[in-house]
Amino acid sequence: xxxxxxxxxxxxxxxxxxxxxxxxxxxxxxPFAIKRVYYLYDVPSDxxxxxxxxxxxxSVIIALSGSFEVIxxxxxxxxxxxxxKPTQGLYIPTHIWREIDNFSSGAVCLVLASTTYDETEYIxxxxxxxxxxxxx
Ligand code: TYD
Numbered sequence: 142x143x144x145x146x147x148x149x150x151x152x153x154x155x156x157x158x159x160x161x162x163x164x165x166x167x168x169x170x171x172p173f174a175i176k177r178v179y180y181l182y183d184v185p186s187d188x189x190x191x192x193x194x195x196x197x198x199x200s201v202i203i204a205l206s207g208s209f210e211v212i213x214x215x216x217x218x219x220x221x222x223x224x225x226k227p228t229q230g231l232y233i234p235t236h237i238w239r240e241i242d243n244f245s246s247g248a249v250c251l252v253l254a255s256t257t258y259d260e261t262e263y264i265x266x267x268x269x270x271x272x273x274x275x276x277x
Contacts, residue, residue: 142236143234145219145237150231151170155228170230171201171253172232178251179252180250181249181250184244184250191212193265194235194270196262196263197235200239202231203230203251207244207246208224208243209241209243211224211241212238213231213233214237216270
């Protein structure tokens with residue numbers, strides 16, 4: 142059963158010279174093969190995103206621009222992590238509740254996902270998540 146200890150910050154390699162920075166994600170950096178990429182942008186600062194867990198999907202969340210905070214919760218423990226570097230990715234395994242808030246102006250939240258979109262593998266009700274974790 143995954144806990145928030147199974148989440149971790151992945152360092153994304155970068156090449157930096159006087160022309161700017163280039164970060165690169167090759168398959169060796171990730172614990173899963175990417176099936177989908179999506180991103181949140183134009184997010185109002187008081188917006189609250191996420192509010193779900195996944196039965197199948199593993200994710201890596203990256204603040205491509207600006208900053209925001211990710212709350213991760215395994216039903217027993219909860220932790221708040223600020224993401225503000227495009228070279229840092231937060232890995233979240235399955236069955237971890239996540240919420241995202243405190244978006245800075247211009248923040249872009251990139252999500253690398255191990256699955257294609259399937260609403261049936263979402264757990265969007267915290268109580269249902271909590272009870273499921275208790276049974277695992
Ligand atoms: P939602 O899961 O609420 O986004 P977040 O977790 O970032 O707050 O998704 C918003 C809407 O977008 C919802 O109607 C589902 C849809 N959606 C897709 O169609 N495809 C996708 O890959 C994702 C992530 C969401």
